[in-house]
Amino acid sequence: MCGRLTILFLLFFCLHARADLKIHTISEQAFNGPINSVSFQQDAITTYKGYQYAVYWSANRHVAVARRSLGAASWQTLELTDYQFEVDNAHYDISLGISPLDGTIHLSFYQWSSVFNYRKSVAGLLNNPNQFAWNSSLFGPIQNGLRDARMGPTTYPRFVTEPSGKLLLLLRHGASGSGDSYLYEYDGSSAQWTQLGQLVDGLATDINAYFNGIHYDANGRLHATWVWRATPDPTTNFDLHYIYSEDDGRTWLNNSGQIVAELGRFPITQNTANTRVWNIEQNRGLINQEAQAVDKDGRVSMLMSHMPDDTPSSTDFAANRLNARVYHYLRKLNGQWQRTQLPGSSFSYDRNKIASDNHNNLYAIINREGIYKATEAQQWQDWTLVQSLTDQSLFAEVQLDRKRLATEGVLSFINISNKGRMLHLEYSDNANTKNPMIVGGGPENYIFCAFEGDYCQPPAGMRDVAFGASGQFKHQTASDGVQCSNSNFEEPIRGTVKQCYYAMDANWQQPGPTGYSLCAQEGQLCQTTGQSQIAYGANGSFHYRLSSTALPCTSSEFGDPIRGTLKQCFIKRQDIAASSSAATASISSIATLSSSSQHSSESSSANISAASSSSAGQTSSQTGNVLAGSIHKLALLCLFIALIVRPFLLGKPCKKLPAKQ
Numbered sequence: 001m002c003g004r005l006t007i008l009f010l011l012f013f014c015l016h017a018r019a020d021l022k023i024h025t026i027s028e029q030a031f032n033g034p035i036n037s038v039s040f041q042q043d044a045i046t047t048y049k050g051y052q053y054a055v056y057w058s059a060n061r062h063v064a065v066a067r068r069s070l071g072a073a074s075w076q077t078l079e080l081t082d083y084q085f086e087v088d089n090a091h092y093d094i095s096l097g098i099s100p101l102d103g104t105i106h107l108s109f110y111q112w113s114s115v116f117n118y119r120k121s122v123a124g125l126l127n128n129p130n131q132f133a134w135n136s137s138l139f140g141p142i143q144n145g146l147r148d149a150r151m152g153p154t155t156y157p158r159f160v161t162e163p164s165g166k167l168l169l170l171l172r173h174g175a176s177g178s179g180d181s182y183l184y185e186y187d188g189s190s191a192q193w194t195q196l197g198q199l200v201d202g203l204a205t206d207i208n209a210y211f212n213g214i215h216y217d218a219n220g221r222l223h224a225t226w227v228w229r230a231t232p233d234p235t236t237n238f239d240l241h242y243i244y245s246e247d248d249g250r251t252w253l254n255n256s257g258q259i260v261a262e263l264g265r266f267p268i269t270q271n272t273a274n275t276r277v278w279n280i281e282q283n284r285g286l287i288n289q290e291a292q293a294v295d296k297d298g299r300v301s302m303l304m305s306h307m308p309d310d311t312p313s314s315t316d317f318a319a320n321r322l323n324a325r326v327y328h329y330l331r332k333l334n335g336q337w338q339r340t341q342l343p344g345s346s347f348s349y350d351r352n353k354i355a356s357d358n359h360n361n362l363y364a365i366i367n368r369e370g371i372y373k374a375t376e377a378q379q380w381q382d383w384t385l386v387q388s389l390t391d392q393s394l395f396a397e398v399q400l401d402r403k404r405l406a407t408e409g410v411l412s413f414i415n416i417s418n419k420g421r422m423l424h425l426e427y428s429d430n431a432n433t434k435n436p437m438i439v440g441g442g443p444e445n446y447i448f449c450a451f452e453g454d455y456c457q458p459p460a461g462m463r464d465v466a467f468g469a470s471g472q473f474k475h476q477t478a479s480d481g482v483q484c485s486n487s488n489f490e491e492p493i494r495g496t497v498k499q500c501y502y503a504m505d506a507n508w509q510q511p512g513p514t515g516y517s518l519c520a521q522e523g524q525l526c527q528t529t530g531q532s533q534i535a536y537g538a539n540g541s542f543h544y545r546l547s548s549t550a551l552p553c554t555s556s557e558f559g560d561p562i563r564g565t566l567k568q569c570f571i572k573r574q575d576i577a578a579s580s581s582a583a584t585a586s587i588s589s590i591a592t593l594s595s596s597s598q599h600s601s602e603s604s605s606a607n608i609s610a611a612s613s614s615s616a617g618q619t620s621s622q623t624g625n626v627l628a629g630s631i632h633k634l635a636l637l638c639l640f641i642a643l644i645v646r647p648f649l650l651g652k653p654c655k656k657l658p659a660k661q
Contacts, residue, residue, distance in 0.1 A: 024074075041399055042095055043097075043399070047070065048098050054424070063080040063109055065077070065107070102191060106121075111153075116150070118144075123188075125138055147193055151171075151173075158170040181200035181208075183195075198263065208228075210288035210289045222248065224245075225300065228241070235315055237282070240278040241277065292354070299356075301330050301362060301380075328340045355405050369385075398414075446502060446503055449502045463479070463502045466503075468498050519568075520569040522554065522568060537561035553569035
């Protein structure tokens with residue numbers, strides 16, 4: 001009895017301990033252009049008191065604000081139709097701020113070295129969301145200043161909520177390559193804005209700071225990082241800088257704890273000593289305003305992309321971006337900085353995101369590639385792809401909900417698809433269970449080996465090597481290594497930086513034809529019982545044979561369907577079933593249990609995927625589980641484990657507890 005219960009537990013645990021990506025549609029009518037979802041929005045999505053809020057530009061060129069109760073699939077949306085943008089440019093983003101003291105939503109939008117645009121909601125909206133119908137009457141008129149005076153030229157509004165409940169706003173005054181940065185504070189108890197003062201003086205030396213972010217840690221310390229730019233040309237981005245404040249932005253200290261700025265007295269300038277934490281020269285393809293994160297203990301991370309140190313400098317920024325790589329810069333609690341290169345690519349101009357969960361694990365979203373994770377247990381040196389995003393048709397730079405990840409461990413983010421749909425994606429995993437099906441940025445069950453132009457040297461033995469990106473790959477079989485280049489593999493995908501990946505196991509199964517299962521590796525015998533259909537090949541190219549006896553899995557037997565590639569034999573599943581009817585009743589019962597559990601899981605997923613509702617102020621939502629295939633494989637793996645341990649467990653009596661004295 002105990003043995004059977006143990007097997008049931010194993011199956012239940014394996015079926016539930018898995019990673020999960022769900023996709024919702026916020027709106028089918030979002031503006032399809034770079035003006036939606038850019039890296040410097042702070043924020044475009046956030047969580048407050050059980051509700052999630054998001055902002056974007058609608059297809060009608062209006063500011064759209066959406067909300068949903070956490071756990072709900074559908075979003076309510078409203079459009080502010082009294083303003084319509086003119087130019088589709090990524091600089092004209094929307095940023096969302098939260099003021100807990102009076103429960104107001106703050107919006108700043110459509111400004112690029114131009115007049116300031118701002119509006120806020122009615123008081124109490126955030127603190128009592130169920131008492132308000134979601135419509136445009138909730139927001140006041142557009143203001144061109146925070147008080148009475150008109151403000152401009154301004155760019156890059158960033159909101160951050162203070163631990164006290166007040167709201168900070170960071171703004172640039174000036175232009176690209178020559179601008180100042182100012183901090184403002186909103187007090188919800190008086191509903192008034194105050195200018196705290198100038199944080200950065202860039203006009204004095206004709207330069208400006210591009211901030212990666214401004215965020216609080218759990219102890220109330222405010223952190224900021226940036227790069228300098230010398231001219232409007234992004235090629236002149238250089239150096240990484242860091243400061244922090246312990247009085248809500250009034251006084252700022254450098255990495256060593258020395259005061260370097262006091263608002264109203266002296267700001268940061270290019271000549272301020274000891275704010276630089278990493279030297280990166282101009283002409284290195286360094287992108288501005290990429291990503292910053294702060295974990296609950298106060299460690300600061302920057303996710304920055306630029307060319308590797310050994311790549312020659314160039315004034316061609318576009319070419320430099322194609323040669324860029326993604327790096328994680330981490331400030332440890334002792335103030336020391338470390339750098340780790342991620343296995344992914346920067347993918348041209350795209351900027352990426354980083355955030356920390358409630359266990360100090362870090363997640364990086366690499367656009368058009370996937371979600372990477374690094375753990376505190378491994379000192380954030382173990383960056384691993386945990387979820388591919390190459391099949392989601394994401395169009396722009398991702399915006400994520402930092403608060404939800406930090407409090408609930410759910411990585412929640414939005415992005416515009418290439419069909420004008422505003423998507424909301426939710427990723428969660430079991431922190432104690434590593435997903436064995438995804439281990440690199442290449443095909444499933446492949447491990448990163450080399451960047452384009454480098455040499456891929458797999459472990460000893462014959463391995464299949466894949467070359468490409470974004471789900472498009474060319475394959476070769478290699479035992480002594482292979483050059484990772486177009487000339488060697490042929491071009492799998494144009495205009496994209498590619499990588500090489502090798503199969504995890506020399507005996508790893510390449511996908512066979514639909515309805516077939518692996519029978520043997522190349523050079524082995526494919527065993528059959530009765531008349532069976534056998535396929536021989538790889539990567540969609542197969543030769544077929546009917547046989548009632550074992551066949552050698554070789555090109556001499558079948559003919560070579562695809563030269564230069566490691567091949568396998570696959571047998572049609574109905575033939576396997578016909579030759580396996582003598583399974584024992586106990587094994588059949590376990591298989592039935594697995595099938596039932598899987599059916600229940602898939603039915604639940606299908607119900608979620610089919611959910612679609614539409615009512616006043618609500619948009620339709622579709623939720624899908626994109627890991628259905630992985631769940632199926634994991635269920636089979638767990639069934640296999642259960643069968644292995646079954647002989648050791650079945651029939652063993654349970655230990656009796658001693659009687660109460």
